[in-house]
Amino acid sequence: MQRIDHPLPWSHLGSERQLSVFRFGAGSRKVYIQASLHADELPGMRTAWELKKRLGELEANGQLHGVIELVPVANPIGLDQYVQSSHLGRFELGSGKNFNRAFFELSGPVGDLIGGQLGTDAAANVALIRRTMGQVLDRLPAPGSQLEALHRLLLRHACEAEITLDLHCDFEAAIHLYALPQHWPQWQPLAARLKAGVALLCEDSGGSSFDESCSAPWLRLARDFPRAAIPPANLATTLELGSMGDTRVEQAQANCEAILGFLAEQGLISGDWPPAPDACCEGMPxxxxxxxxxxxxxxxxxxxxxxxxxxxxxxxxxxxxxxxxxxxxxxxxxxxxxxxxxxxxxxxxxxxxxxxxxxxxxxxxxxxxx
Missing domain, CATH: 2.40.50.100 (RNA polymerase II/Efflux pump adaptor protein, barrel-sandwich hybrid domain)
Structure with a gap:
């Protein structure tokens, strides 16, 4: 395991925040998993800790076939926002902005840079697009706030991934997920493993949320350059892991094993894993x-x-x-x-x-x- 700590700029005098990324495995394939971007939504953070332990074991046993990056605390800004004993982790107190809105849109700048280079070789296009996404983010002007810096770091790590999981929860809720309708067949085994109640499907929900900022640029580039072979190369979802109070040990462990089982189905983890249940929730618009x-x-x-x-x-x-x-x-x-x-x-x-x-x-x- 490799730990990568990114200091966040714009800290107040005498203080510093950082974003910590834990990297497991090696290879050309990559998975990115983050938790608690809404910082008061803690089932994901608890699940991420179970994942951290299990991924360490799997790496030591040589069972990982690719890179898995894990960010258990995706929002150190919101984690610190307590007001009169109430944790307010959904919006940044200073700006009032939702932590999971207004992520940078990559398809336009990427298309401007490399549209003429995209051809009929899908694998070459995917490699070029991923590389260019990183370059676009790296060349942006210095961030104007700590929130903007956080957004860029999260997106920078995720834009290279082929699978992206953003772990959230709702107030009182059944497990559910948000995804592109084009990706729903691929997500069904994970939904079945998690015993999700429903999947909510759309291409653009209107908020530039993190998962859509990872997956939707591939659709937009494919439409902007119809003669090029551009597959949907970042399978991204928001996983709502039930209710805010669903942090019990057995719940976190079950979520962890469901995610690992899904990744094993994708060829990223070896070993014996139970098959996904046949029963699965519906995908609804x-x-x-x-x-x-x-x-x-x-x-x-x-x-x-x-x-x-x-x-x-x-x-x-x-x-x-x-x-x-x-x-x-x-x-x-x-x-x-x-x-x-x-x-x-x-x-x-x-x-x-x-x-x-x-x-x-x-x-x-x-x-x-x-």
């Missing part, structure tokens, strides 16, 4: 996800559990205003998987309370919430 909101202020009582299938019209939660004796029942507007619930129990209009993934598109434009 992200445009089919309904966000449900309270019609007024009040206390929320959920009537269904995350992970359940619900039918259109089913009661999902009620909102009680105890001053006006007002009770409102909020019902599903589509049939699908109730995959996430808010963690708060006092709400107001404009704050989502539940998310239902349906089979039919009902939204357009920006799909992802902040």
């Amino acid at each position: 992200f445009e089919g996800t309904q966000y449900l909101f309270a019609p007024h202020h009040g206390v929320v009582s959920f009537l269904r559990e995350a992970g359940e299938w619900v039918e259109e019209g089913d009661a999902l939660f009620e909102v009680v205003d105890p001053l006006q004796d007002k009770v409102s029942v909020v019902r599903a507007g589509t049939s699908g998987v109730l995959f996430a619930l808010d963690r708060g129990r006092y709400t107001q209009p404009g704050i989502w309370q539940a998310k239902v993934a349906g089979r039919d598109a009902i939204r357009a434009g920006k799909l992802i919430n902040d």
